[in-house]
Amino acid sequence: xxxxxxxxxxxxxxxxxxxxxxxxxxxxxxxxxxxxxxxxxxxxxxxxxxxxxxxxxxxxxxxxxxxxxxxxxxxxxxxxxxxxxxxxxxxxxxxxxxxxxxxxxxxxxxxxxxxxxxxxxxxxxxxxxxxxxxxxxxxxxxxxxxxxxxxxxxxxxxxxxxxxxxxxxxxxxxxxxxxxxxxxxxxxxxxxxxxxxxxxxxxxxxxxxxxxxxxxxxxxxxxxxxxxxxxxxxxxxxxxxxxxxxxxxxxxx
Numbered sequence: 663x664x665x666x667x668x669x670x671x672x673x674x675x676x677x678x679x680x681x682x683x684x685x686x687x688x689x690x691x692x693x694x695x696x697x698x699x700x701x702x703x704x705x706x707x708x709x710x711x712x713x714x715x716x717x718x719x720x721x722x723x724x725x726x727x728x729x730x731x732x733x734x735x736x737x738x739x740x741x742x743x744x745x746x747x748x749x750x751x752x753x754x755x756x757x758x759x760x761x762x763x764x765x766x767x768x769x770x771x772x773x774x775x776x777x778x779x780x781x782x783x784x785x786x787x788x789x790x791x792x793x794x795x796x797x798x799x800x801x802x803x804x805x806x807x808x809x810x811x812x813x814x815x816x817x818x819x820x821x822x823x824x825x826x827x828x829x830x831x832x833x834x835x836x837x838x839x840x841x842x843x844x845x846x847x848x849x850x851x852x853x854x855x856x857x858x859x860x861x862x863x864x865x866x867x868x869x870x871x872x873x874x875x876x877x878x879x880x881x882x883x884x885x886x887x888x889x890x891x892x893x894x895x896x897x898x899x900x901x902x903x904x905x906x907x908x909x910x911x912x913x914x915x
Contacts, residue, residue, distance in 0.1 A: 788795050812819050836843050860867045
């Protein structure tokens with residue numbers, strides 16, 4: 663009964679395989695053609711393979727010799743790796759600024775010894791400075807008055823545009839004039855009368871103390887009578903007196 667059950671189970675599978683095999687017949691026939699083609703190519707390649715086999719056989723002894731050389735080189739490489747590893751461990755990871763002395767840098771001391779310690783003013787001529795002469799030759803020798811336009815001076819036009827064209831009377835406050843407020847603060851607010859000075863309304867007068875009159879000296883002989891003098895212009899005299907008075911007042915102030 664067990665066998666019958668297994669047979670019942672396998673029969674459908676067998677039927678399915680038979681159907682699948684039947685459906686593959688045409689594909690197998692097609693593959694036969696491909697196999698024939700591949701057989702022809704294989705027949706052509708077999709002589710090449712044989713030649714390569716012979717060549718490989720002739721190289722067997724050379725390969726064996728190279729194996730010995732490779733083993734020897736591997737030993738050398740191992741030794742080099744050990745040396746490199748020890749060197750890496752003994753080296754400084756990063757050389758910081760100031761981490762080396764002059765002696766640690768090849769030829770640095772001799773190069774420094776060949777240099778001038780300090781370049782003082784006038785120690786170099788024009789030819790010692792790269793392209794200096796060329797730059798000087800491209801410059802204008804002397805900039806004369808009016809030799810530059812406004813555009814040649816950086817920011818001059820924008821600075822002029824920001825300025826007031828004309829400063830009118832009363833156009834500036836005291837703060838706009840440098841030190842004006844300080845100078846005014848140092849002045850007397852009002853003029854007050856003092857020694858020999860009187861102020862009446864808007865009139866300022868001054869007088870000079872001439873001191874006591876001295877004794878009269880000995881009168882000398884009378885001289886000859888002079889010619890008649892011209893008449894005085896009292897207007898002119900008054901004007902001169904006023905000028906003298908103002909001058910004396912100015913000196914006193």
